[in-house]
Amino acid sequence: MRFSPFALAALPGLASAQASVPAVASPGIGQFVQVLAMLALVLALIVGAAWLMRRFSLLPGQAGGRLRVVSGVMVGPKERVVIVEHGETWLLLGVTAQSVNLLHTEPRPADAPDAQQAPLPPFAEKLAALMKKGKA
Incomplete structure (x- = not known):
């Protein structure tokens, strides 16, 4: 077998090129x-x-539009006072982890915003339209 002089000159270069290529680590358990x-x-x-x-x-x-929570405030770690609208009546309720108590009842104020008049956010409108398309 005869080797050309160019092949012998290239051998040291190949050895150094292979040594300079870093080894690729495979993903381990840490990753x-x-x-x-x-x-x-x-x-x-x-x-x-x-x-x-x-x-x-x-x-x-929630609740099919018959009930609506108008406002609420936390008065303790697990206690709230909420105003719930039912038709034309507002109920002031004390809510705890064990019970719900009626604190006061009053007619709905005339200047209160109507739940049906409030426009939906743009995302909610698009989602409602997509859900109607899916059901049809």
């Missing part, structure tokens, strides 16, 4: 645990946001 931790964090944030919305009555249209 897998990190991805799982981030996924758990995102899921916890979603569950927490849903709990807050339910806790503070931020979900519109």
